[in-house]
Amino acid sequence: MNIGQASKATGVTAKMIRYYDEIDLVRPASRTDSNYREYDDRQINELRFIKRARSLGFSMDEITQLLSLWRDRGRPSREVKAIADRHVADLDARIAEMQAMAETLRHLSHCCAGDDRPDCPILADLTEGKEPSDPVRRRPSFNR
Amino acid sequence: MNIGQASKATGVTAKMIRYYDEIDLVRPASRTDSNYREYDDRQINELRFIKRARSLGFSMDEITQLLSLWRDRGRPSREVKAIADRHVADLDARIAEMQAMAETLRHLSHCCAGDDRPDCPILADLTEGKEPSDPVRRRPSFNR
DNA sequence: CTTGACCTTCCTATCATGGGAAGGTCCATT
DNA sequence: AATGGACCTTCCCATGATAGGAAGGTCAAG
Numbered sequence: 001m002n003i004g005q006a007s008k009a010t011g012v013t014a015k016m017i018r019y020y021d022e023i024d025l026v027r028p029a030s031r032t033d034s035n036y037r038e039y040d041d042r043q044i045n046e047l048r049f050i051k052r053a054r055s056l057g058f059s060m061d062e063i064t065q066l067l068s069l070w071r072d073r074g075r076p077s078r079e080v081k082a083i084a085d086r087h088v089a090d091l092d093a094r095i096a097e098m099q100a101m102a103e104t105l106r107h108l109s110h111c112c113a114g115d116d117r118p119d120c121p122i123l124a125d126l127t128e129g130k131e132p133s134d135p136v137r138r139r140p141s142f143n144r
Numbered sequence: 145m146n147i148g149q150a151s152k153a154t155g156v157t158a159k160m161i162r163y164y165d166e167i168d169l170v171r172p173a174s175r176t177d178s179n180y181r182e183y184d185d186r187q188i189n190e191l192r193f194i195k196r197a198r199s200l201g202f203s204m205d206e207i208t209q210l211l212s213l214w215r216d217r218g219r220p221s222r223e224v225k226a227i228a229d230r231h232v233a234d235l236d237a238r239i240a241e242m243q244a245m246a247e248t249l250r251h252l253s254h255c256c257a258g259d260d261r262p263d264c265p266i267l268a269d270l271t272e273g274k275e276p277s278d279p280v281r282r283r284p285s286f287n288r
Numbered sequence: 289c290t291t292g293a294c295c296t297t298c299c300t301a302t303c304a305t306g307g308g309a310a311g312g313t314c315c316a317t318t
Numbered sequence: 319a320a321t322g323g324a325c326c327t328t329c330c331c332a333t334g335a336t337a338g339g340a341a342g343g344t345c346a347a348g
Binding site: 056 | 196200216226228238239246250252262264266269
């Protein structure tokens with residue numbers, strides 16, 4: 001299986017498959033004489049694994065750990081669970097943060113006439129340099 | 145007021161103040177003879193405005209729009225409200241996405257013994273290349 | 289006049305992702 | 319066998335908001 005077929009089989013773009021190779025996350029099973037990457041079932045499954053993990057919001061770093069546990073037949077499920085639980089806590093924290101933002105804005109928007117006049121509680125709020133509860137902080141690997 | 149004082153007054157790092165200058169978001173009121181940036185109350189308020197807007201999760205793009213409305217005394221509050229409402233919808237969508245991830249993981253984790261044995265429903269789920277409901281997609285400007 | 293704290297510009301990196309160029313390879317159809 | 323198109327390779331560049339650091343100029347207090 002070359003990279004195009006692997007891409008079709010997993011839904012991971014060829015670009016990303018090359019990237020995973022580059023960062024040593026998933027290396028091709030071999031190279032053909034003409035230097036084409038060759039993937040077999042093992043790698044295909046790993047790519048699917050990554051795709052699914054990514055869709056659950058795991059960071060690349062967490063995925064690296066998960067993948068190494070997945071490869072280790074003797075892993076203790078405790079370790080996997082720990083990663084997942086940490087990730088859930090992380091998600092929950094970010095959800096709460098965004099909910100707070102949304103609530104604040106809903107309130108401000110509710111108080112805004114939304115007509116032709118310039119008076120606007122939303123701008124008023126932004127203008128009073130109130131300190132936000134916390135500086136906004138988001139995880140490195142959860143971008144884009 | 146030079147950049148260091150502006151930074152102290154607003155909580156925005158000098159680095160970022162220079163960046164906002166560079167991208168024409170907030171330019172210094174003037175430059176001293178020795179080329180130091182000088183800020184006055186106007187810019188200080190704008191920097192506070194940006195900080196607060198950022199803490200509410202607005203993208204730089206939205207902030208650009210909000211700032212231009214804020215500068216426009218005759219703006220219709222309708223436009224401000226529209227931006228805020230769009231942003232709230234956006235937040236809600238991302239919240240829902242993350243909640244779905246968290247729910248899925250909570251379920252899987254709940255089913256995982258978390259002991260010394262290797263069997264793990266979390267890894268099992270990642271292994272079955274189930275397609276995720278939607279490819280994960282996040283907004284450009286909401287990074288880090 | 290020196291020292292240290294500040295300012296300036298310029299360059300580098302992040303991280304996952306994609307776009308594109310230049311050039312090699314494979315296969316099916318003339 | 320030659321051609322053409324679809325594929326592969328590597329390499330470079332960009333993103334967005336943010337930070338780190340180097341090299342050099344400026345200011346104010348001692």
